Amino acid sequence: MARFADAMDARIAVGNEVISLSQLKQAGRIRRQGTAWLLMLDERSRGKITVGNLTILFQFVTPPPPNRGRDSPLRCVAPGRPVWIGPLRGGTVSFLTHLVFVIYLRSVDWPRKPDIEESRIASCK
Numbered sequence: 804m805a806r807f808a809d810a811m812d813a814r815i816a817v818g819n820e821v822i823s824l825s826q827l828k829q830a831g832r833i834r835r836q837g838t839a840w841l842l843m844l845d846e847r848s849r850g851k852i853t854v855g856n857l858t859i860l861f862q863f864v865t866p867p868p869p870n871r872g873r874d875s876p877l878r879c880v881a882p883g884r885p886v887w888i889g890p891l892r893g894g895t896v897s898f899l900t901h902l903v904f905v906i907y908l909r910s911v912d913w914p915r916k917p918d919i920e921e922s923r924i925a926s927c928k
Contacts, residue, residue: 807833807840807852815842815850 807813813824817832824840827833833842849862 805842805844807842808838808854809840811852811854813850813852815844815848817844817848 805815807824811824814821815824815827816822817827822830822832824833827842828840833840835841844863846863850860852859852861
């Protein structure tokens with residue numbers, strides 16, 4: 804069922820014919836309920852509704868088949884195994900790798916910057 808206000812203009816395909824909203828009102832194929840006009844639509848109905856400078860196109864289509872859950876990532880996890888185990892292992896490996904690298908960098912004997920005074924004294928001897 805579609806509800807139309809008086810400010811709306813529409814062209815609707817009902818059955819095999821395309822009819823404007825004003826023609827539906829004149830022919831009595833649309834009924835008034837309060838401030839709105841009601842029109843029964845079937846699954847073959849389609850149309851164009853205009854309200855001011857806004858245009859809406861509509862058409863009924865058959866819905867896609869229901870998703871059987873094949874794309875769900877939770878089905879990839881072994882039964883009985885918590886989902887958070889994989890990220891926990893990855894985080895642990897990353898932390899340990901960074902820790903070992905920092906310990907290595909702290910233990911390296913870095914070369915000293917040359918001191919100008921030491922190099923001048925060494926060259927005078």
